[in-house]
Amino acid sequence: MHDLVIRNGNVVDGSGAPAYKADVAVKGNRIVEIGEITGAAREEIDATDKVVTPGFIDPHTHFDAQLLWDGCAKPALSHGVTTIVSGNCSLSLAPLKAKHRMKLVGMFNQIEEMPLKAFEEGVVWDWETFSEYITRIRKDLAINVAPLVGHSVIRLWVMNDAAMERTATDAEIAGMQAVLRQCLEAGAVGLSTSYVDMDERLQPVPSRFADAREIDALASVLGEFGRVLQIVPEFYDADLTIARLDQLAETSLKHNIPTTFSPVFLNADNVDAVARVMKRVDEQFARGARVWPQVQTRPIDISFSFAVPSLLFIRFPSWYHIMRFGTPDDIMAAFADKDNRKKLIEEAAALAPLWPNLVFRHGKTDANQKYIGQTLAEIAEQRGTTPVEAMIDLSLEEDLDAHFLASGMGHNDSAAVGGLLNHPHVHIGASDGGAHILSFSTYGDTGYLFSHFVRDLKAMSLESAVKKITSDTAAIWGIPERGLLQPGYVADITVFDPATVKRGEEKFVNDVPGDGYRYVRDSHGIETVIVSGAIAWTKQGGYKDACGEVLPGPEAKTVAA
């Protein structure tokens, strides 16, 4: 008898092959049969009119901290994501000596917006080595985790404070190689590094002090294991990105390793730059290098409040001047002053195209809670005023702690982004799940892929989209036996309704340890999520017992059911 049979579904197996009607049978943690299955099972799922696919793999997340109190990486699992890659951008929580803990907390706070109180109240620091961290998170894991080890933390481990000051000596590089080797043996999927990020003092993170020979030495260790190198290049400058991409290609070829870089995104004014980057990617692939650019599916939103300077109003000198040079009291006074207010409103009239996209997303007063999620145009209509005045009034009522969102301000040319996502060398990812938690929601990108690019725009087929986020991702990251629905593969499976799946509405929730908040999206159209043969989440019943694994490390494999 099978443990689980998913019946009457439309199977999209992750290979890119056309969908077909079939049942999928699971025994233990494996798929054992796909076809017409007549025998009974201990548990059955009716997937009529639904799509049955491999579980989605998210290659760019920062769930390292959240996994310490939430083994489901909520809400990622509910969106059909069964495997996450953590530890991106040179930052992981291991290996980490006790004396460096607060340094890492500072970096996670600065770069990922993880509140300090979340660490104080949500983390029991009972590890130092990578192996100990893996043991720690594995206890409650419901989602699979392929953890990268961060270059910055390896530097800290070996060089201590000098990691943030200088290049490494030969002995220190040898020390870092030894530590990386231990991490890979303990199950790390690869190494991440960054040429961009800043720490909590707005100084370069440790990885940025590395010279080329250090990167080469660490890549040689990755080569011993065939594991991945992830980097954040100087993505704000096309020429630097291409130069870094060329270095990455040489590293990939020399050490025979896959590499990936992120982010690559399309704004109206950098289309040519992205075209140049992709042309070079193609050239390097033609040479045999593996240099996968990660591209996100969701558009980029700009979030702002008048408590912090923002360039959003830079074309309006009066606004920019008070935001840039005014104290909070100055800004409040300018908003309240009748003459100033008139001037600001007149100047902002030229922003008319922006108003339909401006949303009030967070305020602290009870009176304004009813407006959350509405556009300023909608709020203005209810208040009998104009959108600009509504924004000013809300800011005054909230002591400037009114948060607004300008949605779809970048990476929003659907035709161009759809074309990019379809590119054979583009790696769909860069969700940043678990990061930027106080700025925007980093969940539901897969739902957005299916609703916007597959269903609405028909920019890509359902089969191609599924392949991109399952078997392609597994192949790039060297994750065996996942990413396809076929007998013998591990049963990571997502069942969803292709007619209704979407990323869900954004909401601000109070579920971070230390009474903290974050932006999330509830999944929509996802029916059932199965991890390693066990039902991990259902639309009706929510999250289930833990069954996630650490991938692809040999130590982790011994834990498999």
Place this chain on the structure above:
Amino acid sequence: MSGAVISRVQLAATHDGEAGLMVTIRFENGGETPVALDEHAVRILLESCRAEHPDQLVGRGWGHVRDALEASSNRFMNSNDQ
């Protein structure tokens, strides 16, 4: 490269969900490349070009952009005791 100038300035959405300024540099041979600047770099760039509006940056030399980027990234260097 000495004759490279700012040829276009546009507001841009950044990876981190903040507003940035995309400055296009045009080289003497006609080639162009975009460079994204954060809020701090833009402030320095505006001051250095004595510009009150981003459109007034068009035509200014690329060296202003270089210096603004450098000043922005170095703004907290060597002040570890803060």
